[in-house]
Amino acid sequence: MTMDLSVRIGSLELKNPVMTASGTFGYGEEYAEFLDLSRLGAVVVKGLSLLPKEGNPPPRIVETASGMLNAIGLQNIGIQRFIDEKIPFLRTYDTKVIVNFFGDSIDEYVAAAERLSSVEGIHGLEMNISCPNKQAGWCIFGTDPRVTAQVVSAVRKATPLPLIVKLSPNVTDISLMAKVAEEAGADALSVINTLTGMVIDIKTRKPKLANRTGGLSGPAIKPVAVRMVYEVFKAVKVPVIGMGGIMHPDDAIEFLLAGATAVAVGTANFVNPRATIDILDGIMAYMKDEKVEDINLLRGAAHAI
Amino acid sequence: MTMDLSVRIGSLELKNPVMTASGTFGYGEEYAEFLDLSRLGAVVVKGLSLLPKEGNPPPRIVETASGMLNAIGLQNIGIQRFIDEKIPFLRTYDTKVIVNFFGDSIDEYVAAAERLSSVEGIHGLEMNISCPNKQAGWCIFGTDPRVTAQVVSAVRKATPLPLIVKLSPNVTDISLMAKVAEEAGADALSVINTLTGMVIDIKTRKPKLANRTGGLSGPAIKPVAVRMVYEVFKAVKVPVIGMGGIMHPDDAIEFLLAGATAVAVGTANFVNPRATIDILDGIMAYMKDEKVEDINLLRGAAHAI
Amino acid sequence: MSRYFKAEIRENRPVHTVHNLLTLNVPLSMPEPRPGQFFMVEVNKGTDPLLKRAFSLFRKTAQGVQILYRIRGKGTEILKDMKEGSEIEVLGPLGTCYPLPSGDTIPLIIAGGIGIASVFSLVEQLSGRATVFYGARTKNDLLMHKELKGFAKEILVSTDDGSAGQKGTIADSLSAFLSRPQSPTPKYRIYACGPHPLLKIVSEIAREFKISANISMEEHMACGIGACLGCVVRTRDGYTRVCKEGPVFEAREIVW
């Protein structure tokens, strides 16, 4: 049986739908010893900003039931160092490189997108809009539809690269946010970022994370993520990249059936550095068992009545 | 050491902060063989509507990582049968009986609250606003602040009983919803109801629940619930009842430290029918170890800097 | 509290490629379990998996309560590795039981696959009276066949591939059995446990031949004690709990 695993994210063609989730795969090189990066559909790197960012004080991580909270605080080396130090390495692999980025203001988003757009070896951009918006008095770019529309439109004008907008799940109506991002020019949507959570230490009577709250990821959030992908798929025409708690091939397939065109593997990389490859192999085994010749036939199948 | 465990929920005094979460403890009688109901701070019964409700087709339940989805569909015997058949039994116990209720329209909410207000043996009402609103075209009472304000105000006028409003976590800003409910006359807030989720069967390629989506409960959601209690505590003056994934005494204490006045035990009852009592005993052991004489001293302690 | 207890694992051994027999040392205060009833059994300590699993009473012996289970998913995978001597939490016996047939009635007992776990103790209790229709995919999938022989009047085996007994389903075999010309027609009562499609056909056959039938239903469960309303099936009274009003129902009550 011949099998077609390739999928399209806007103008970007991926050899298969397995990507890495930003912030869980470093800049790619950390995992190169454990797997062949060229087998991946795409590598999405840790979120970058124009200038380096120090991040939050530790502890930054706390485990929860079937999940973890992180409050890294978007620590990163900045776009320039990324271009100088990391891109040359990534260019030696036959995979698509997608750069996740963010800013504290619309101007910063635009400047970052512009800077990233002229670099050879960057194939697409993923905008993280789950970050505080300093201009609008610390609301979040990803939760107020008007602000979302503004920032996405501005970035859209600033880059010719395929633009993925990564949605925050901490909203009342994810379909609305998806439609807003689509209308503002997103070529694809990543669903979902982490859910905001907190753990308190009953001995010290203080939150365990220095930042108090953090983002919940891992298997615990998978049912919420699948539901959101399902809703977003109904609401928009652009492709959806599904993520949230994907540990095994079955989880990835659930997202495809819910409507995802591709999937991203996050927290699972920490548990099993070869998780992406195991998931890719498992998807292929499923397609063989189920006699599915083209992966695109699985997309949204759970919507049939 | 003498220990004071009593807490106040509006005008209601509970002998201790341990309650049951609606829908997870039946009408109380199902658990009477396993524990002494008189030891509980309060029993919150399965959600009732004016008329009996059939609920959703099965499967109604599916397990997830450290949690479960349910789509019971609010099946219940209706208020009249509850009063006739269940209240006489509950009245034989020395505990507070709180009736969780809902309606498909504001009129139904009001009628239900009125009917429940004149019954001896009912000490308080808990409004479930996470249900579809037929009048306003199937939006949800609990996610649109204007609709929430309307329905809570209407019910407030209809009952002299302590009124608890149970908030949905599926919102962008839980503090806003909390403030709206407080202003509309709530005496207390229950935080949180279930998160909406979905599980897809990769063999049948269909959602596992007949209703497609269901409510996520259990340890998986605890970090989100603790965070929301923490936020709501900052936003309002009325007492907060914390719930979401409480399995052990430590979990309950986390909620108290986050700002809860009382806690409700839900999914844990399914795993351990004596969970409420084990949690109560564990809270007392903690207070003894930590030399806390009055449980109210723990409330919100995690907010100190 | 006699229906909620810690039980020591006396034995947890394979009886087949993917089936284990679990023997639990239960406290004396536990009510006597009856055929058709079930237990909710803890399968692990952490929170994943979270819920207890429902297992039918297979047998009660001097050793304790026995459960026959198929290793199928996450829960049973963990259960099969539990060591003798360790303690697990158990809730039960729960639910309704098979009503015993009157003295002049011939019990016909239908077991499809792992359904044998639920009816075995009924066959045992009816010592020598029951005609058992036992269906499995292949000869190799017939569980506890030898043990069953000691208690049944007769066992009619069907397998999908004909590797033992009749080739075909037990429903066919039941139908053929009832269609034989007999006079006077004896009084029968049917008891059945197995996959839903089988139970449905058996119910239809029972109606056709005007025989009372009790069938044991399965649905996903959370609490096992009637509190969560998670385990309902549709009956003439609307949605009804398998854990409380069932698992054994009158076949005519079920709306398929």
Added chain:
Amino acid sequence: MSRYFKAEIRENRPVHTVHNLLTLNVPLSMPEPRPGQFFMVEVNKGTDPLLKRAFSLFRKTAQGVQILYRIRGKGTEILKDMKEGSEIEVLGPLGTCYPLPSGDTIPLIIAGGIGIASVFSLVEQLSGRATVFYGARTKNDLLMHKELKGFAKEILVSTDDGSAGQKGTIADSLSAFLSRPQSPTPKYRIYACGPHPLLKIVSEIAREFKISANISMEEHMACGIGACLGCVVRTRDGYTRVCKEGPVFEAREIVW
């Protein structure tokens, strides 16, 4: 893939009330671990707990890699019940190691509590050269003391209650040791692992006496390989990863 492998549990036995020694059969392709490095070890199959746990290399023997762990929370509770013969996933060796002292330098090795796990193999490798300051709460909490004696030049024990060695902390004992009038003052190098407050005091003492010190830091970890940025401590260069630039740092680099 030689740093990610399945390891068979050779032995997993208690060496103390709440401490176990785990011996893992590791593949030949694994790089040779060096004192101060650590491994990320799978503690269970399900998803709760989710993450691997970091454990220092205790020793590498002909039997394999040894880990000494304290049974403390959920992860180690499950690990302690793992049976010999079962397989677990391991990532490692990871992180930096203790730089060996030059020939004319006297190594002073500070171990607070379970910190002994990290420095034991260093003492072993320095066969007979190291002076070890070993602190514990009580005599009873001194782990592997006998084994240590075989490799150390000298062991100065302190306990909180004076039940063995000096009453007091090892920091006091280190301070007293360095304050003895000596001429000429020998060249020392300090290596330390233990609770953060101890490491902080040791760093201050090292600065005061102008001795180079390497200390092993701990922080909550997710990936163990530098990808998540979860395990940082504050250093002069900003937030720095314990799993990659550490766990062994130059004491003067740390901003307390």
